[in-house]
Amino acid sequence: MEALKEYFHIAVRNIKTRSLRSWLTIFGIVIGVFLIISLLSLSEGLKATINEQLQALGGEMVMVMPGGDEDIFSSMMFGGAQLEREDIEAIEKVSGVDTVLGYSFTGTTGRYEDEAKQIAIAGMDPWKESLEILGIFQGWDVAEGRWPVKDNEVVIGQVVAYDVFSREIKPGSEIIIKGRKFIITGILKSLGSRQDDSIVYMAMESYQDVTGEKRGTAAYAMVKLEEGADENIVAEDIEDTLSKTRKRRFGSDEEDFSVITSEKMGDIAGNILGIIQLVIFLFASVAIVVGGIGITNSMFTSVRERTREIGVMKAIGAKNSAVLIIFLFEAGIIGFIGGIGGTLLGAILAKGIELYGQAHPVFYFTASITPGLIIFGLVFSFFVGCLSGFIPARSAAKLKPVEALRRFE
Amino acid sequence: MTSEPVIKLENVWKIYQLGKVELAALRGVSLDINRGDFVTIMGPSGSGKSTLLNMIGSLDFPSKGKVFLKGKDISLMSENQLSQLRGKTIGFVFQEFNLLPNLDVLENITLPMVFQGLSLEKRKARAEELALSLGLKERILHQPAELSGGERQRVAIARAFANNPEVVIADEPTGNLDSITGKKVMEILTDFHKKEGKTVVVVTHDPNIAGYSEKIVNIKDGQITVNHQQAAEVLWRH
Ligand SMILES: Nc1ncnc2c1ncn2[C@@H]1O[C@H](COP(=O)(O)OP(=O)(O)O)[C@@H](O)[C@H]1O
Ligand SMILES: [Mg+2]
Numbered sequence A: 001m002e003a004l005k006e007y008f009h010i011a012v013r014n015i016k017t018r019s020l021r022s023w024l025t026i027f028g029i030v031i032g033v034f035l036i037i038s039l040l041s042l043s044e045g046l047k048a049t050i051n052e053q054l055q056a057l058g059g060e061m062v063m064v065m066p067g068g069d070e071d072i073f074s075s076m077m078f079g080g081a082q083l084e085r086e087d088i089e090a091i092e093k094v095s096g097v098d099t100v101l102g103y104s105f106t107g108t109t110g111r112y113e114d115e116a117k118q119i120a121i122a123g124m125d126p127w128k129e130s131l132e133i134l135g136i137f138q139g140w141d142v143a144e145g146r147w148p149v150k151d152n153e154v155v156i157g158q159v160v161a162y163d164v165f166s167r168e169i170k171p172g173s174e175i176i177i178k179g180r181k182f183i184i185t186g187i188l189k190s191l192g193s194r195q196d197d198s199i200v201y202m203a204m205e206s207y208q209d210v211t212g213e214k215r216g217t218a219a220y221a222m223v224k225l226e227e228g229a230d231e232n233i234v235a236e237d238i239e240d241t242l243s244k245t246r247k248r249r250f251g252s253d254e255e256d257f258s259v260i261t262s263e264k265m266g267d268i269a270g271n272i273l274g275i276i277q278l279v280i281f282l283f284a285s286v287a288i289v290v291g292g293i294g295i296t297n298s299m300f301t302s303v304r305e306r307t308r309e310i311g312v313m314k315a316i317g318a319k320n321s322a323v324l325i326i327f328l329f330e331a332g333i334i335g336f337i338g339g340i341g342g343t344l345l346g347a348i349l350a351k352g353i354e355l356y357g358q359a360h361p362v363f364y365f366t367a368s369i370t371p372g373l374i375i376f377g378l379v380f381s382f383f384v385g386c387l388s389g390f391i392p393a394r395s396a397a398k399l400k401p402v403e404a405l406r407r408f409e
Numbered sequence B: 001m002t003s004e005p006v007i008k009l010e011n012v013w014k015i016y017q018l019g020k021v022e023l024a025a026l027r028g029v030s031l032d033i034n035r036g037d038f039v040t041i042m043g044p045s046g047s048g049k050s051t052l053l054n055m056i057g058s059l060d061f062p063s064k065g066k067v068f069l070k071g072k073d074i075s076l077m078s079e080n081q082l083s084q085l086r087g088k089t090i091g092f093v094f095q096e097f098n099l100l101p102n103l104d105v106l107e108n109i110t111l112p113m114v115f116q117g118l119s120l121e122k123r124k125a126r127a128e129e130l131a132l133s134l135g136l137k138e139r140i141l142h143q144p145a146e147l148s149g150g151e152r153q154r155v156a157i158a159r160a161f162a163n164n165p166e167v168v169i170a171d172e173p174t175g176n177l178d179s180i181t182g183k184k185v186m187e188i189l190t191d192f193h194k195k196e197g198k199t200v201v202v203v204t205h206d207p208n209i210a211g212y213s214e215k216i217v218n219i220k221d222g223q224i225t226v227n228h229q230q231a232a233e234v235l236w237r238h
Helices: A002-016 A020-057 A069-078 A085-093 A127-137 A158-164 A204-211 A231-250 A262-305 A307-315 A320-359 A371-398 A401-406 B049-056 B079-089 B105-115 B120-133 B149-161 B179-196 B207-212 B231-237
Strands: A061-066 A097-112 A115-125 A142-145 A153-156 A174-177 A180-188 A199-203 A220-225 A257-261 B007-018 B021-033 B038-042 B064-069 B090-093 B167-171 B199-203 B215-220 B223-227
Touching (some): A002 A320, A020 A262, A020 A320, A061 A231, A061 A262, A085 A097, A085 A220, A085 A231, A097 A127, A097 A204, A115 A158, A115 A204, A158 A180, A180 A199, A180 A204, A199 A204, A220 A231, A231 A257, A257 A262, A262 A320, B007 B049, B021 B049, B038 B049, B049 B167, B049 B199, B049 B215, B079 B090, B079 B105, B090 B149, B105 B120, B120 B149, B149 B167, B149 B179, B179 B199, B179 B207
Parallel strands (some): B038 B199, B167 B199
Antiparallel strands (some): A061 A257, A097 A115, A097 A174, A097 A220, A142 A180, A153 A199, B007 B021, B215 B223
16 A cells, blocks of 8 residues: 555656646547536536426426427427417317417517617417416416506516616516517516526517517417326327318328427427437547547657666566556546546536526526536546556566666667 | 575576577576675676676576576566565666656665565665765755766665665676766675675676675676686586
8 A cells, every 4th residue: 555655656756757748648638528527517407407497387288389399499499380270279179178378489679768678578378367377387476566467468577577677677667569568567476497587478469469470370389288187198189189180271291290298398308418418428438538549649658768767666676566556647647637627627617607597598507516526527537547558557567677677768 | 604595597598589690698607696795797898797697686587597596496486576576685786877767866765665565664764774874865855867976876776775685786887987986886885795794796897896806707708707716616517
């Protein structure tokens, strides 16, 4: 054990005299560990964010949205074909369906007291029932003011009320959207996701007046089920019914809509997250392999340059294992130093994303940088270093003392 | 002195393969090194002195013949066993000093004890004692590059003495030193022999040392030509 400490010490001394150029080899390790650490510290936060969004969607709700299963996310982001009035009426007739709420969503400019800002607006149809249902089933509530009753009345989320405009919005104030005046009757309690808190909620008709979208359509439908209805069965029935109405209308049976239960939503989100993680992981692996080869190379150089020293050590009684360990330590420490760099950069990136998310509503995120993660990053890179240094270290250990001593460099 | 030789060479050959040419650097050398001997090896350059010294120091294996270190045939030992025994029994002093450049003086002296697994306190005490007795006290935290040649060779000698070995082997230890410094180095080696009764084997061209020596081995073309005290024995063997 005590000898190990001494071998470590020798390795440290050797590292201190390395050339600057030989340090470039750790760059791959820095990048690889950086990717892994930021991936691991953010993916927990990403999962939590997605779950939060799904929670907001709720258990007894089924979502109907345009676009096939494959590109749900692109239609969620960029909007797709609308659901027509006929579609919505057909869904209402499916057994097990209690109410169908139409929901559309877009970004626009809002003006409050001579200040114009980018805001998000959502239209809901039917207006009052939507609010009631969301109140009962999703726990929506006003923190200040009251629920709207008229079509020119709106409620706003916490972020709109307190963060978007330089002056706080009080219930009873006016907000002007596309030249139309709306009365803000209430400010909602936080809905649990920053994104949902950043929206002005209004009647669908008002929304369509503002945006110019066609009457009776909606981007999504939120379907509230009757009590005791099976989520999956109703979802299937809705799918069948919609296929029929659409086939009648367009004459094709291409499925350009998706019916999504909260369960399926979770799966899809999980899959996408998985793919992102896999891609990042692959990049990280490539970087680490490249870094590892770099370490192997520079260790071979090191062994060559110190052949004579190795000969001396063996002459004065070093066992093969002593030489092996000294060089393994050297490689491990190089990896470790790369790991410190990568872990530090990864933690900085993750924290940076978290801070950015706190400042920008639609991108809410938490990063979890645990001591365990940091230790993992460092131990891992030490291990990668040792592994990369193994072959050069073994070649050093196998040198014959006389031959090593005879070599002049 | 009736005990067995510390090191015994029996009809040792060393043949180097240089491409297609074979070069016999040692041709059937037999030699006993007894406890307390002071042996000088002399001979022209390229005659095989260093090769012979490598055999005496168990740094290399003979192509033919046998080498015994403390009665044990080294060809029957594992590499690790041999390293350990060599580290404990033999101290080496080289012409080129061969200090580890990244370690300071004290660490260089300590190294053979590290490989023998001595505890930190023992290592430190012994290294400081050696540094003191060889006049290196002020130098213990210096790097080898900061020392003069004579100082470096004294560090190398301290390192060779570290494990209190029975034998110290020195290959032209004054070859890279001026004559005054070289004389001091030789004094250290003769003192080691005189005062501690240890065995010293040295390759040198210095006639004064040869004069001090009880046993002179002359080598030419890989063969011992004159072995002052053993001539009779060698003849008798033939
Ligand atoms: N590792 C080796 N490979 C090939 N030839 C060697 C090797 N070591 C020594 N020799 C040759 O063996 C001969 C004796 O060398 P050496 O023992 O170093 O002589 P000395 O020390 O007396 O000058 C020389 O001709 C030298 O070139
Ligand atoms: Mg020589």
